[in-house]
Amino acid sequence: MTTQIIDSGQVEQHNASQRATLQADYDALGGMLSRRGVDIEALTAKAQTFAVALPSWGVGTGGTRFARFPGKGEPRDVTEKLEDCAVIHQLTRATPTVSLHFPWDKPADPKALRQQADSLGLSFDAVNSNTFQDQPGQAQTYKYGSLTAQSQAAREQAVAHNIDCIELGKTLGSKGLTVWVGDGANFPGQHNLRGALERYLDSAKGIYAALPDDWLMYIEHKLFEPAFYCTVIADWGTSFAAAQTLGDKAKCLVDLGHHAPNTNIEMIVARLAQFGKLGGFHFNDSKYGDDDLDSGSIDPFQLFLVFNELADATLRDGTFKPAYMLDQSHNVTDPIESLMSSAVEVQRAFVQAALVDRAALAGFQEANDALQSAQALKKAFRTDVSPILAMARLRAGGAADPVAAYRASGYREKVAVKRPPKAGASGSGIV
Numbered sequence: 001m002t003t004q005i006i007d008s009g010q011v012e013q014h015n016a017s018q019r020a021t022l023q024a025d026y027d028a029l030g031g032m033l034s035r036r037g038v039d040i041e042a043l044t045a046k047a048q049t050f051a052v053a054l055p056s057w058g059v060g061t062g063g064t065r066f067a068r069f070p071g072k073g074e075p076r077d078v079t080e081k082l083e084d085c086a087v088i089h090q091l092t093r094a095t096p097t098v099s100l101h102f103p104w105d106k107p108a109d110p111k112a113l114r115q116q117a118d119s120l121g122l123s124f125d126a127v128n129s130n131t132f133q134d135q136p137g138q139a140q141t142y143k144y145g146s147l148t149a150q151s152q153a154a155r156e157q158a159v160a161h162n163i164d165c166i167e168l169g170k171t172l173g174s175k176g177l178t179v180w181v182g183d184g185a186n187f188p189g190q191h192n193l194r195g196a197l198e199r200y201l202d203s204a205k206g207i208y209a210a211l212p213d214d215w216l217m218y219i220e221h222k223l224f225e226p227a228f229y230c231t232v233i234a235d236w237g238t239s240f241a242a243a244q245t246l247g248d249k250a251k252c253l254v255d256l257g258h259h260a261p262n263t264n265i266e267m268i269v270a271r272l273a274q275f276g277k278l279g280g281f282h283f284n285d286s287k288y289g290d291d292d293l294d295s296g297s298i299d300p301f302q303l304f305l306v307f308n309e310l311a312d313a314t315l316r317d318g319t320f321k322p323a324y325m326l327d328q329s330h331n332v333t334d335p336i337e338s339l340m341s342s343a344v345e346v347q348r349a350f351v352q353a354a355l356v357d358r359a360a361l362a363g364f365q366e367a368n369d370a371l372q373s374a375q376a377l378k379k380a381f382r383t384d385v386s387p388i389l390a391m392a393r394l395r396a397g398g399a400a401d402p403v404a405a406y407r408a409s410g411y412r413e414k415v416a417v418k419r420p421p422k423a424g425a426s427g428s429g430i431v
Helices: 008-035 040-047 078-092 110-119 152-172 193-208 236-246 265-274 300-316 335-354 358-366 370-382 386-395 402-409 411-418
Strands: 097-099 176-179 216-220 250-255 278-283 323-326
Touching (some): 008 040, 040 386, 078 335, 078 402, 152 193, 193 216, 193 236, 216 236, 216 278, 236 250, 250 265, 265 278, 265 300, 300 335, 300 370, 323 335, 335 370, 335 386, 358 370, 402 411
Parallel strands (some): 176 216, 278 323
């Protein structure tokens, strides 16, 4: 039986106060959609199929290069992170998996951690390796690179860590490994550009060889930071070339904040999907760079356009199923509230993309009618599907308004008492 962190009676009391208004809004939206030839019940059923993974590090307060300001009741270890993740899934019913980051989340007893997750109604998504930080007691430094380091000993250490992550993931029931490295250069001439990629591929082959047959290796690219002149895996083209070189189990992972300003991310999505190398996403939003802001908080239309391409790819290939995960840093908000809001916004874009009249859009495109093609997308994007999302949550046992139900529960205040600040402990490894 699944353990409910927030009393189910409290959730039902919240839903009872919302039910009449929600039903009226749902019926009104249903009537409008019916006039378009769209069945609201089919869309609600589709919304209930949506799932996005939570980042374990996201339930703690993040920070900047200058400071970190811890919040009340932050999780102090991976078991407390799972409790917070369970709250998010209980109220949104859209976040059934958790992505762990090692060694931040390395458990003393992996089997016990998996049992805890099972009891909370959670399972584990792809695990993440960390070779962008030196850990206490490690023999080799990553200051000058990890998988691409000039030092063979440092490269071997980084490969061994990734293999350890795979072994941990197997025990936890994961089926994937995400590899991101900050390797690169800050000065022209600091390293040989071609040689660095050659070393990366050589190291990555050692990791790839350790993958179980039913696992995927997600290669994450990022344009900049901490390498400000050149990053070894800087863009989708390099990520794609690496994935092609490694084999069928290697896929590309797209983080929405890892691109140059004004990059056409939806086109990258289309290209990677076309060639069978789109493995998954880290969802967030940005204004200036890799801001890791709440999903949909700055450019919800871009998020919709990404899902528009994903919907097209799914129609072309019914087996297409990329992995979805939130990857955010919360500095001034309650992380639980931000992650709930983000899960809803990503689900919103998923449902809005399903509203696009594909036949009409194809007709406008074939007729070279640029204006009407754009309006076909805008029509779906402008449709407020909030009643569909709320009804999907309600029917699945979640909360009509997750943030309101969470605040009414007093969860943050309760855990603040149970989790006094711990010197040197951080709810998030991202600073």
